[in-house]
Amino acid sequence: METIRLTMAQALVKFLDNQYISFDGEEQKFIKGFFTIFGHGNVLGLGQALEQDKGDLIVHQGRNEQGMVHAAIGYAKQNHRKQIYACTSSVGPGAANMITGAATATANRIPVLLFPGDTYAARQPDPVLQQVEQFHDLTLTTNDAYKAVSKYWDRINRPEQIMFSMINAMRILTDPVETGAVTIALPQDVQGEAYDYPVSFFKKRVHRIERKIPTDAMIDDAVKVIKNKKKPFIICGGGVRYSEAANTLKEFAEKFDIPFGETQAGKSAITWEHRLNMGGIGTTGNLASNVLAKEADVIIGIGTRYTDFTTASKWLFQNPQVDFVNINVASFDAYKLDGIKVEADAKVALEILADRLEKEDYESAYTDEIDNIKDRWNNEVDRLFNIKYKEDFVPEVRGHLDDKIDEYKEVLESSLTQTRVLGMLDSLLDDSSIIVGASGSLPGDLQRVWRPKEQNTYHMEYGYSCMGYEVNAALGVKLAQPDREVYAMVGDGSYMMLHSELVTSIQEGAKINILLFDNMEFGCINNLQMGHGMGSFGTEMRHRNPKTGLLDDKLVKMDFAMNAASYGCKTYSVRTEEELINAVQDAKKQEVSTLIDIKVLPKTMTDGYESWWRVGNAEVAEKDSIMNATKELKDKINEARKY
Structure with a gap:
C-alpha cells in the first residue's frame, strides 16, 4: 500500500x-x-x-x-x-x-x-x-x-x-x-x-445526492386521499428549493388548479405574480394563504418542516375534514400532523403523483375563490405599501405607542413608516437582487408583502431566527452569487447583535448592501409583550432614569451610518422618501459595501391576517389585560390540533 x-x-x-x-x-x-x-x-x-x-x-x-x-x-x-x-x-x-x-x-x-x-x-x-x-x-x-x-x-x-x-x-x-x-x-x-x-x-x-423515489404504496395512499378532496392547498417548503423542484411544482399546481402558500424557506421558488401563488402562510402569513388554508380539505405539504409559524401553532387548518399529505425526504417530517407519508424527493414525487392524479381525471373544485382572495390581498399590499404618517395617523400594529409616537418622530427626525419603506424598496431594487433576513419584525413583513420577481431571490433564515445572521450571511450569499446585488434587511437590534463580516466584505471586495431599519427598539418583542397584556418593558432603547431606576428615560440615539463608514462602507442616512430613493440609486453605483441607515417609526409594520401564535402567557398576574390575554390564549389552544 x-x-x-x-x-x-x-x-x-x-x-x-x-x-x-x-x-x-x-x-x-x-x-x-x-x-x-x-x-x-x-x-x-x-x-x-x-x-x-x-x-x-x-x-x-x-x-x-x-x-x-x-x-x-x-x-x-x-x-x-x-x-x-x-x-x-x-x-x-x-x-x-x-x-x-x-x-x-x-x-x-x-x-x-x-x-x-x-x-x-x-x-x-x-x-x-x-x-x-x-x-x-x-x-x-x-x-x-x-x-x-x-x-x-x-x-x-x-x-x-x-x-x-x-x-x-x-x-x-x-x-x-x-x-x-x-x-x-x-x-x-x-x-x-x-x-x-x-x-x-x-x-x-x-x-x-440521490433523488429518493416514493414507493407505489405511498403514491396509492396519497392519491386515495387527494382524489376525493375538493379544496386542496399546497405548502411550498424549503425542500422544493433544495430539490430544485420549483418548475415541477408550478406545473403540478397548474394542471390540477391547486393554490399554494410559501414558507419562509420556500418563498421565491416561484415568483409572486403567478396566479396560484398565494404567498406567505401561517403566523407571519398573509390573508390569501391563510384564508384558503383554513378552508382546505387536504393540505399537501412539500418539503416543509411544519414549524409553528407555518401552521400557526397547529391552529390554522380549521376544516374538520382536513387531511395531510406530506411529501418529504425525511420520514421525521413526513410523519407530522398524522399525515399520509410520501418519503421521497419533492421533484420525483410530484412527477409521479401528477401522472396518477391525471389518470383519475382529478381537478380541484375551486371556482373564483383563488382569484378573488388574491385580488383582495394584492389590494391590501398596495395599501400597506402606501401608508404614510400624518398627524391623525394611528399605528397599524396594536396601537400601543400612540402616546409616544410624537417622541419617536422627534428623536428619529423621520416620519417614514416601515411598510411604506418596504413598498418603495420593492420598486427600487433590481428584480435580480437577493434579499437576506432572519429576525425581528422584518421577516413577518417580508413573508407577507415582499414580491420576488425572479426565482431564488428571497433568502430568509427562520428556522432559528438568529439575530446577527443577516449581515454576515449576506457575505456568504454574495460569494455564492457575485454577479447579483445582495441586500441584508436588518433591524437596529439585530445589527448591533452582530455584523462582524461586514468588515470581511470590505477586505474581500465582495460588495453587500445593508438596509438598516432603525426604530429605536426591539420592535417585534415589544409587539409581543404589549399584545399580550404587558407594558413596554425592557424592549425600547432608552437610558436609565436616575429617579425611577428603570430604563424609561430618553431614547438612545444611534448613528449607524457613521459606524459603518468607519469600516470603509459607503453610507447614507435616510429620513425622507427622497433620501431613500437617492440612497438606493447611488448605492447601486458603488463597488464597495454600503449601509443605508433608515429611520422608521415603530408600530408601523404588518400584523394579523387570520393568524395566531401560541406563546407562554402568565396564568397568574395583577394586570387584567394579561389575564384576558391568557384566557384568549387558552381558547385558541383548545381549537388547535393536538398532533
Whole structure:
C-alpha cells in the first residue's frame, strides 16, 4: 500500500480539497474553502497546513467566529446545499462562539463543517490557556457543548482517526435528510502529529445526492386521499428549493388548479405574480394563504418542516375534514400532523403523483375563490405599501405607542413608516437582487408583502431566527452569487447583535448592501409583550432614569451610518422618501459595501391576517389585560390540533 507522511492537519486539508458533489449528473467541488480566525488552538496546525498547500480551497479571514459560520450558512443555503465552506477557530472562547452558528445550521438543515481547536489530547500541559476544567470529567472541553447542536460530532485524539471521521462527516453533509452542522474537534497537539496515510484516502471522491423515489404504496395512499378532496392547498417548503423542484411544482399546481402558500424557506421558488401563488402562510402569513388554508380539505405539504409559524401553532387548518399529505425526504417530517407519508424527493414525487392524479381525471373544485382572495390581498399590499404618517395617523400594529409616537418622530427626525419603506424598496431594487433576513419584525413583513420577481431571490433564515445572521450571511450569499446585488434587511437590534463580516466584505471586495431599519427598539418583542397584556418593558432603547431606576428615560440615539463608514462602507442616512430613493440609486453605483441607515417609526409594520401564535402567557398576574390575554390564549389552544 502506497503511503504519504503528513500531519493530521495536512491530511485533512488534502482530503477536503478532493471532495465533489454530483446532482442530476452535474458534478462540482463540494468544499469551496475555509473561513478562519486563527488562535493558539489552530494556527500552528491547521493554519500551517493551509499555508503550505491549500490546493484549490479559498481561505477567508473572519472577524467573529459566529459571524463567519453565518456567512458559511448563507453560502450553502443560497447554493441549495450543493457547495459549502468549512470554518475553523481556536480553543476556548473562539470555539464557543461558533456554537450559535452550529445551532443555526442544524435548525435550518444547512450543511456546515466546523473545526474548533481543542485542548491537548496528551493533557500536557494541562490546563492549557482557555481550557475549561470540569473536576468530575477531565475529558470534557468547550467543544462537548456542540453535541446538542450538531448532526455529527467527533474528536480526533490520534492522527489516523481523521480518515474514518471525515468519511462519516461527508456522509452527513451530503445527506438531504441528516444534514446540518458537522463538528470535528481538533486537539492542537494532534493537528501537528504525523502519520503515514494511504494515498487512496486522498483520491477524488464524488458524493451523489440521490433523488429518493416514493414507493407505489405511498403514491396509492396519497392519491386515495387527494382524489376525493375538493379544496386542496399546497405548502411550498424549503425542500422544493433544495430539490430544485420549483418548475415541477408550478406545473403540478397548474394542471390540477391547486393554490399554494410559501414558507419562509420556500418563498421565491416561484415568483409572486403567478396566479396560484398565494404567498406567505401561517403566523407571519398573509390573508390569501391563510384564508384558503383554513378552508382546505387536504393540505399537501412539500418539503416543509411544519414549524409553528407555518401552521400557526397547529391552529390554522380549521376544516374538520382536513387531511395531510406530506411529501418529504425525511420520514421525521413526513410523519407530522398524522399525515399520509410520501418519503421521497419533492421533484420525483410530484412527477409521479401528477401522472396518477391525471389518470383519475382529478381537478380541484375551486371556482373564483383563488382569484378573488388574491385580488383582495394584492389590494391590501398596495395599501400597506402606501401608508404614510400624518398627524391623525394611528399605528397599524396594536396601537400601543400612540402616546409616544410624537417622541419617536422627534428623536428619529423621520416620519417614514416601515411598510411604506418596504413598498418603495420593492420598486427600487433590481428584480435580480437577493434579499437576506432572519429576525425581528422584518421577516413577518417580508413573508407577507415582499414580491420576488425572479426565482431564488428571497433568502430568509427562520428556522432559528438568529439575530446577527443577516449581515454576515449576506457575505456568504454574495460569494455564492457575485454577479447579483445582495441586500441584508436588518433591524437596529439585530445589527448591533452582530455584523462582524461586514468588515470581511470590505477586505474581500465582495460588495453587500445593508438596509438598516432603525426604530429605536426591539420592535417585534415589544409587539409581543404589549399584545399580550404587558407594558413596554425592557424592549425600547432608552437610558436609565436616575429617579425611577428603570430604563424609561430618553431614547438612545444611534448613528449607524457613521459606524459603518468607519469600516470603509459607503453610507447614507435616510429620513425622507427622497433620501431613500437617492440612497438606493447611488448605492447601486458603488463597488464597495454600503449601509443605508433608515429611520422608521415603530408600530408601523404588518400584523394579523387570520393568524395566531401560541406563546407562554402568565396564568397568574395583577394586570387584567394579561389575564384576558391568557384566557384568549387558552381558547385558541383548545381549537388547535393536538398532533
